[in-house]
Amino acid sequence: MAGLWVAGPAFGFQKKIAFFIAGGLAGQQATKIEKFMAKHLDTGKLGEEAARRFLEQKGFQILETNWRHGHLEVDIIARDGDVLVFVEVKTRGSTWFGAPEEFVDKRKEKLLARAAAAYMEAIGHEWAIRFDVVSVVVGRKGQLQVRHVRDAFFPGLDT
Helix, strand or coil: CEEEEEEECCCCEEEEEEECCCCHHHHHHHHHHHHHHHHHHHHHHHHHHHHHHHHHHCCCEEEEEEEEECCEEEEEEEEECCEEEEEEEEEECCCCCCCHHHHCCHHHHHHHHHHHHHHHHHHCCCCCEEEEEEEEEECCCCCEEEEEEEEEECCCCCC
């Protein structure tokens, strides 16, 4: 038996989908899940690229994309003038379950804050910072709707 862990921010938990690889319908289901995951990853990459271009057009200097420190990751690290900006990109195929930016929860904010602290320590950063969210909705015909939420949150300040 094999399985695939899927995270669902709309559900607030992870669950394991188990299936048998031994041919028949189970094999078809496995293929469907693999295709879904491949499309999901492609959508995320498309959204991150759209967000990067959008921020560059607004005058941001992109310093890093998909910056990692251990298991922590920041989608985009940029400079907006003298401000160091940590950007979380959320991409969805629709707004059926809510706007993409609504899926940045307190847990994600804490992880981004930890990643930001590691990045600032690594470069010796001691000036202004900001946490932004760029939401991207990919329409059925491939059209993109990009929304930039400046100062989306500040870790440690509950609103």
